[in-house]
Amino acid sequence: MSSRGRSLFAKRLTSALEYSKLSQAKLAERLGITRAAVSAWCNGTAEPTIGRFEEIAKHLKVRKSYLLGEEEPASFPSEFERLHHQILTKAGRDKRESQERLEELSEYIAFLRSRTHRKAT
Numbered sequence: 001m002s003s004r005g006r007s008l009f010a011k012r013l014t015s016a017l018e019y020s021k022l023s024q025a026k027l028a029e030r031l032g033i034t035r036a037a038v039s040a041w042c043n044g045t046a047e048p049t050i051g052r053f054e055e056i057a058k059h060l061k062v063r064k065s066y067l068l069g070e071e072e073p074a075s076f077p078s079e080f081e082r083l084h085h086q087i088l089t090k091a092g093r094d095k096r097e098s099q100e101r102l103e104e105l106s107e108y109i110a111f112l113r114s115r116t117h118r119k120a121t
Contacts, residue, residue, distance in 0.1 A: 006043065006044035007047065008069040009044075009047055009067060009068070009069065010043065010044035012066060012067050013041055013042055013056070013060075013067060014042050016057075016060040016061075016062045016066070016067065017042070017060065019060070019061075019062070020059070020060045020061050020062075022059070022060065024038040024039055024042060025038075027059060027060070030059050031052070031055060031056065053067055053068060
């Protein structure tokens, strides 16, 4: 741990856990490790091996480069992108959802995103 407090990785891991609504225990279960290991990462007292970062990022739905501090938090998907992903995931499981309906929802999400981007500029 650095003299200035927790590592950037520890801070970003904690933020990504909150964003993805995963507990330390759930992430540990998905990675096949102990909750204590994930807790140590979040506290900044340990870090995973470099080979684990891709898997961690996948489960937290963030980019590995975000966790490594190579890019800014803007890599978090927007609420619209998360909703879009959930719709597509649901459609893959539920064949009753028509492709036409999915396309309508995707177009609406794109519209909402464009409105949000215009307000921000």
